[in-house]
Amino acid sequence: MRKRHKLARGVAVVGAGMSKFGIYKDRNSKDFFVEAFQDMRTSVDKGFDPKDIEALYIGNFTNDFFVHQAHWGPILSDLIGHTPKPATRTEGACASSALSFREGVFAIASGFYDIVLVGGVEDMSKRTTEEVTEGLAMASISYEREAGFTFPGVFGALATAYFHQYGANREHLMNVTIKSHNNAPLNPRAQYNMTIREIMNAKIEKCKAKGESVSPWTTEKEFLSDPVANPVVAWPMHLFDCCPISDGASCMLLVAEDIARNFTDKPLYVAGIGQGSGRGLHAADSLTYFEATRYAAKEAYEMSGLKPEDIQFAEVHDCFSIAEIIHIEDIGFFKPGEGYKAVAEGHTRLDGSKPINTSGGLKCKGHPVGATGVGQLYEIWKQLRGEAGARQIPNKNLRVGATQNLGGTGGTCTMTILERR
Amino acid sequence: MRKRHKLARGVAVVGAGMSKFGIYKDRNSKDFFVEAFQDMRTSVDKGFDPKDIEALYIGNFTNDFFVHQAHWGPILSDLIGHTPKPATRTEGACASSALSFREGVFAIASGFYDIVLVGGVEDMSKRTTEEVTEGLAMASISYEREAGFTFPGVFGALATAYFHQYGANREHLMNVTIKSHNNAPLNPRAQYNMTIREIMNAKIEKCKAKGESVSPWTTEKEFLSDPVANPVVAWPMHLFDCCPISDGASCMLLVAEDIARNFTDKPLYVAGIGQGSGRGLHAADSLTYFEATRYAAKEAYEMSGLKPEDIQFAEVHDCFSIAEIIHIEDIGFFKPGEGYKAVAEGHTRLDGSKPINTSGGLKCKGHPVGATGVGQLYEIWKQLRGEAGARQIPNKNLRVGATQNLGGTGGTCTMTILERR
Numbered sequence: 001m002r003k004r005h006k007l008a009r010g011v012a013v014v015g016a017g018m019s020k021f022g023i024y025k026d027r028n029s030k031d032f033f034v035e036a037f038q039d040m041r042t043s044v045d046k047g048f049d050p051k052d053i054e055a056l057y058i059g060n061f062t063n064d065f066f067v068h069q070a071h072w073g074p075i076l077s078d079l080i081g082h083t084p085k086p087a088t089r090t091e092g093a094c095a096s097s098a099l100s101f102r103e104g105v106f107a108i109a110s111g112f113y114d115i116v117l118v119g120g121v122e123d124m125s126k127r128t129t130e131e132v133t134e135g136l137a138m139a140s141i142s143y144e145r146e147a148g149f150t151f152p153g154v155f156g157a158l159a160t161a162y163f164h165q166y167g168a169n170r171e172h173l174m175n176v177t178i179k180s181h182n183n184a185p186l187n188p189r190a191q192y193n194m195t196i197r198e199i200m201n202a203k204i205e206k207c208k209a210k211g212e213s214v215s216p217w218t219t220e221k222e223f224l225s226d227p228v229a230n231p232v233v234a235w236p237m238h239l240f241d242c243c244p245i246s247d248g249a250s251c252m253l254l255v256a257e258d259i260a261r262n263f264t265d266k267p268l269y270v271a272g273i274g275q276g277s278g279r280g281l282h283a284a285d286s287l288t289y290f291e292a293t294r295y296a297a298k299e300a301y302e303m304s305g306l307k308p309e310d311i312q313f314a315e316v317h318d319c320f321s322i323a324e325i326i327h328i329e330d331i332g333f334f335k336p337g338e339g340y341k342a343v344a345e346g347h348t349r350l351d352g353s354k355p356i357n358t359s360g361g362l363k364c365k366g367h368p369v370g371a372t373g374v375g376q377l378y379e380i381w382k383q384l385r386g387e388a389g390a391r392q393i394p395n396k397n398l399r400v401g402a403t404q405n406l407g408g409t410g411g412t413c414t415m416t417i418l419e420r421r
Numbered sequence: 422m423r424k425r426h427k428l429a430r431g432v433a434v435v436g437a438g439m440s441k442f443g444i445y446k447d448r449n450s451k452d453f454f455v456e457a458f459q460d461m462r463t464s465v466d467k468g469f470d471p472k473d474i475e476a477l478y479i480g481n482f483t484n485d486f487f488v489h490q491a492h493w494g495p496i497l498s499d500l501i502g503h504t505p506k507p508a509t510r511t512e513g514a515c516a517s518s519a520l521s522f523r524e525g526v527f528a529i530a531s532g533f534y535d536i537v538l539v540g541g542v543e544d545m546s547k548r549t550t551e552e553v554t555e556g557l558a559m560a561s562i563s564y565e566r567e568a569g570f571t572f573p574g575v576f577g578a579l580a581t582a583y584f585h586q587y588g589a590n591r592e593h594l595m596n597v598t599i600k601s602h603n604n605a606p607l608n609p610r611a612q613y614n615m616t617i618r619e620i621m622n623a624k625i626e627k628c629k630a631k632g633e634s635v636s637p638w639t640t641e642k643e644f645l646s647d648p649v650a651n652p653v654v655a656w657p658m659h660l661f662d663c664c665p666i667s668d669g670a671s672c673m674l675l676v677a678e679d680i681a682r683n684f685t686d687k688p689l690y691v692a693g694i695g696q697g698s699g700r701g702l703h704a705a706d707s708l709t710y711f712e713a714t715r716y717a718a719k720e721a722y723e724m725s726g727l728k729p730e731d732i733q734f735a736e737v738h739d740c741f742s743i744a745e746i747i748h749i750e751d752i753g754f755f756k757p758g759e760g761y762k763a764v765a766e767g768h769t770r771l772d773g774s775k776p777i778n779t780s781g782g783l784k785c786k787g788h789p790v791g792a793t794g795v796g797q798l799y800e801i802w803k804q805l806r807g808e809a810g811a812r813q814i815p816n817k818n819l820r821v822g823a824t825q826n827l828g829g830t831g832g833t834c835t836m837t838i839l840e841r842r
Contacts, residue, residue, distance in 0.1 A: 008429040008532035055696075064485040069566075070559040071514045074698040074713075074832035078562070084716035086696035087833070088520050091510040093492045099509050103524050109531035111429035112694075112724075138491040141499070145490075273533075275476075275507035277495040292495075295505035303533075411495035412508070 005303045007109040010257030012267040013418060015044040016381040018374075021248035021366030022191045029063060029123045032249035032368070033076050036119060040251050043381075045264035048253070050080055054113040056087040057104045059097030059120035060370035065135040067123050076121070091370075093139035093407030094319065096120055097250060098373030098414035102273050104254045114259060119251030120375070122368035132245050136369075139408035141280030152242060154281065154409050155320035156234035161287035162322060163236070166337035170236050174224045175343045176321040177240045177363065183350055184360030186391035191246055191366030196220040203229065241321040246366030250374040252381070266385050271306060271400065272417035274299030278410035288337075292413035293330040293404060300402070300415040301332075308332035310400055311417065313355040313383060313393055315376035317406035318362050324348075327404050328356060331415055355393050358383060376403035377416060384420045426724045428530040431678030433688040434839060436465040437802040439795075442669035442787030443612045450484060450544045453670035453789070454497050457540060461672050464802075466685035469674070471501055475534040477508040478525045480518025480541030481791035482828075486556040488544050497542070512791075514560035514828030515740065517541055518671060519794030519835035523694050525675045535680060540672030541796070543789035553666050557790075560829035562701030573663060575702065575830050576741035577655035582708035583743060584657070587758035591657050594742040595645045596764045598661045598784065601739065604771055605781030607812035612667055612787030617641040624650065662742040667787030671795040673802070687806050692727060692821065693838035695720030699831035709758075713834035714751040714825060721823070721836040722753075729753035731821055732838065734775065734804060734814055736797035738827035739782040748825050749777060752836055776814050779804060797824035798837060805841045 017040030019032045041050070056077055064070045073087030090099035097120025104118035124132055137145045144154065162168055177196065184190040185198075194202070200223040207214045217223040224230045230238045253263070260267035276295030281287065301307065308331065316331070318324035325339040333354055334342045342348060348356035359365045359379040362372060380401040382388040402417045438461030440453045462471070477498055485491045494508030511520035518541025525539035545553055558566045565575065583589055598617065605611040606619075615623070621644040628635045638644040645651045651659045674684070681688035697716030702708060722728065729752065737752070739745035746760040754775055755763045763769060769777035780786045780800040783793060801822040803809040823838045 006532055008530070056698075062485045062491050064483050064491075064559060068559060069563055070483050070485075070512065071562070071829050071832050073513055074700070074829070075562060077698045078700045078704070082698065083700050084697040084712045086717075086720075087513075087698045088524070088696070089512040091491060091512055092494055092508075103509070103527065106524065106527040106531040106533065109429070109533070110527040111427055111530065112527065138485060138489060141492070141496055142490055275509070276505040277477075277498045277503065277508045279495070279499045279504050283499070291505045296507075299507075408492050408495070411492050 005299055009109045009111060011105045011108045011254055011270045012257050012260035013252050013270065013381060014255050014260055014263035014267050015040045015253035016378045017043055018189055018250040018378045019248045020189045021246045021368055023125045023245065024247045025125055028067065029072065029121045030079055032123065032247055033121050034079055036249040036251045037080055040253060044253060045266065046262065048263055052115050053082060053117045054085060055107055055116045056082055057090060057100035057116065057118045058087065059090050059100040059373060061091060061093055061096050061122055062135055062138060063123055065138065067126055072121065092412035094317065094369040095373055095405040095407030095412045095414050096370040098405035098416060101252065101374055101377060101416060102275060102414065105270050105273055108254055108256050114256045116254045117251055118254060118374060119249060120371040120373060121249040122370035123247050124245045124368060125247050129245065141409060141411055143282045144280055144409055152234035152237045155322055156237045158287045158326065159236050159322035162326065165288050166340065168340040171221060172340040172344060173236065173241055173321040174221050176318065176324045177224065178220050179349055180318065180357055180361045180363040183358050183391055184364030186389065187360050187365060190360040190364050191244060192364045196223060237320055243319050243362040243367040246368040248366060248368035248371045250371045250378055252374055252377060268381060268384055268418045268420055271419040272300035272304030274415040276413050278413065280411065281409055289326060289330050290406065290410035290413055292410050293327060293406065296413045296415040297331045300417050304417050306400065306417060311402045312395065312398055312400050313358065314402045314404060315357055315359060315379050316404040318357055319367060319406065323406065324356065324361065331404050350391060351394055358388065358391050358393060373405040373414065376405060377418065380418050384418060426720055430530045430532060432526045432529045432675055432691045433678050433681035434673050434691065434802060435676050435681055435684035435688050436461045436674035437799045438464055439610055439671040439799045440669045441610045442667045442789055444546045444666065445668045446546055449488065450493065450542045451500055453544065453668060454542050455500055457670040457672045458501055461674060465674060466687065467683065469684055473536050474503060474538045475506060476528055476537045477503055478511060478521035478537065478539045479508065480511050480521040480794060482512060482514055482517050482543055483556055483559060484544055486559065488547055493542065513833035515738065515790040516794055516826040516828030516833045516835050517791040519826035519837060522673065522795055522798060522837060523696060523835065526691055526694055529675055529677050535677045537675045538672060539675055539795060540670060541792040541794060542670040543791035544668050545666045545789060546668050550666065562830060562832055564703045565701055565830055573655035573658045576743055577658045579708045579747065580657050580743035583747065586709050587761065589761040592642060593761040593765060594657065594662055595642050597739065597742040597745050598645065599641050600770055601778055601782045601784040604779050604812055605785030607810065608781050608786060611781040611785050612665060613785040617644060658741055664740050664783040664788040667789040669787060669789035669792045671792045671799055673795055673798060689802060689805055689839045689841055692840040693721035693725030695836040697834050699834065701832065702830055710747060710751050711827065711831035711834055713831050714748060714827065717834045717836040718752045721838050725838050727821065727838060732823045733816060733819055733821050734779065735823045735825060736778055736780060736800050737825040739778055739784050740788060740827065744827065745777065745782065752823070752825050771812060772815055779809065779812050779814060794826040794835065797826060798839065801839045805839060
């Protein structure tokens with residue numbers, strides 16, 4: 001047998017775009033996708049003709065449920081003049097567009113196509129919060145939902161287990177939240193654009209203006225500890241530990257490595273792609289890691305020949321604050337039980353030794369689930385090309401970045417590594 | 422640029438299985454998939470260890486809607502001990518598992534994996550007929566549903582246009598139905614196992630037993646012309662023009678060509694894969710062909726170097742009788758407007774010059790939508806290996822067969838060509 005986890009042909013990223021994530025009651029998946037596509041078009045330095053795109057892969061979790069329409073491949077194809085060429089939807093819950101990226105890579109590496117568009121979309125805001133919670137629960141592994149778990153409940157249980165095993169506490173989760181909110185105002189496409197301190201001060205001003213007594217918050221952690229300002233959702237997950245409901249789309253243009261410089265002098269190369277599956281919480285050895293992420297990381301590192309210390313920064317799937325801590329351990333950046341300490345010590349800050357979620361993460365950038373995987377890769381694209389503006393990582397030799405995307409309760413996890421050469 | 426639509430590495434099919442399609446109120450997708458998987462295991466001549474499977478691709482249209490559970494990749498992976506290895510769901514409406522097959526081919530051809538399981542599943546019987554009709558409508562291109570079209574309505578419109586343009590009539594559709602029902606009793610995994618004549622005679626016996634006056638049917642066409650025995654659904658689609666609601670699963674084991682003979686001395690080779698997208702009826706030049714199928718056929722023929730006359734038999738997507746006639750024209754077997762004549766002349770019968778839907782087709786084998794694409798390929802596997810039993814095509818030199826799979830109203834269409842060497 002051949003050596004596994006190697007591609008017969010290299011693949012490059014030559015364009016990337018995303019819509020501004022948020023809540024858009026009067027817009028739909030078509031609007032979001034076109035916005036992301038137009039953004040991507042302008043990102044291709046030497047330009048290109050959309051008619052040259054040979055295939056489309058689109059990640060979507062469940063517009064079936066959210067807007068009662070499936071079969072988005074051809075619908076989105078039509079908008080960009082792509083028909084009659086092929087379009088395939090991939091679904092792996094919140095990792096749906098990381099899967100579309102991977103299938104795009106395979107389609108090119110196989111030799112069948114040279115130019116492939118990949119992306120994702122989700123339209124979540126047309127349902128009530130209760131309905132969205134119900135829809136998202138379809139991403140869990142059946143037993144969990146039958147047992148009464150919703151997603152905040154699942155991650156609350158994980159946080160509790162992590163606290164118990166490693167001695168962390170709520171303050172460590174707050175470090176994640178504060179960092180995400182510090183990065184988000186620097187990202188013009190993020191859903192939220194205020195730091196925790198700004199939110200706190202705004203609340204204080206609002207109280208004063210109404211003549212109400214002002215809460216005695218002087219630090220961000222005091223604010224986040226206040227059960228009125230930051231109410232519990234599923235202990236220890238409070239409101240500010242949870243990502244929002246979002247609408248949005250993302251996309252990337254992939255091409256065969258040998259033609260990448262026809263599109264740009266600054267292509268990124270797909271160094272590693274990994275994917276794993278999980279059995280669900282009922283079958284997990286431990287609630288403090290995701291086996292599927294560890295497997296995905298193993299594949300991605302094996303393909304790339306890189307080690308965790310070679311990855312300079314990453315976007316990881318912080319659907320809940322505890323998830324970010326677990327993921328940076330699972331992809332090998334920090335040892336199990338050491339992630340929360342690394343965050344506390346500032347290593348994961350924008351100016352830290354291992355910046356994490358410089359985009360603001362799912363927490364602040366937003367999490368239109370099907371769009372998130374490629375949305376994470378969009379941030380890697382911006383950073384590696386030195387185009388991240390105010391949130392540019394202050395490292396002149398930025399060369400390798402990665403994403404980790406999680407679907408459901410770890411049912412589908414991916415790791416993707418991009419590099420500049 | 423490289424020559425397009427060629428694979429860097431050949432791919433072979435070394436095992437195939439399917440559950441018996443039908444209505445199973447007390448069984449679910451997990452049961453169907455395990456049944457198909459066990460059937461596939463016994464089909465691998467030299468045996469294999471399921472632990473060697475490196476990735477799973479599973480087609481599913483909308484269990485989201487039908488049974489309120491998404492994210493089937495990891496759920497099915499768990500049943501066969503496949504976790505933590507990757508599992509990806511593909512969705513292209515009724516072509517969902519033709520897409521899983523194609524992604525499996527790309528994953529191997531890319532060099533990343535050597536052994537991949539592909540398949541599909543759908544569980545449709547837990548909803549009322551009205552609800553299933555509603556769910557299936559999510560596969561159409563949005564405007565169609567908004568205009569009030571259900572699927573029988575869409576294909577009724579297509580048939581009307583075809584009649585008008587080419588001079589065909591209902592009797593020509595009956596030829597398709599009668600042929601499908603002649604083949605189905607020879608297929609032990611088909612949902613229905615009676616010929617039209619047997620159904621007619623059974624009705625006559627039933628009337629006699631009840632002492633009712635017997636209808637004056639002496640031929641199958643007289644029976645199918647009786648609006649009580651064969652009521653109209655959406656003219657000219659009558660009950661016996663429409664495929665049923667079904668539950669079921671299908672799967673196939675794909676491996677790199679260079680290791681195929683470790684599994685069997687009779688592998689089949691993937692000669693051609695093609696896929697196309699359609700814009701929907703509102704944008705079609707004509708209602709008498711599917712542009713997406715023609716594009717898919719172009720890709721598949723281009724990759725294979727084969728011509729329509731080289732394909733000895735095929736399974737095509739006869740969700741409605743008219744669809745079979747249109748598809749055999751779109752894949753080039755017969756000229757536009759000639760398909761219905763070829764059927765009338767017997768060319769598409771089991772013993773004809775171009776046997777079509779020897780399995781009984783979607784009409785009689787059943788149509789659990791996500792399972793259909795690979796279910797069609799299962800028939801090609803059986804026929805090319807000479808294992809189709811009573812329905813074996815009487816051609817001693819059977820070497821090349823194809824499938825055509827249609828999703829929605831032509832939103833996603835595929836053509837796949839398998840060959841024996």
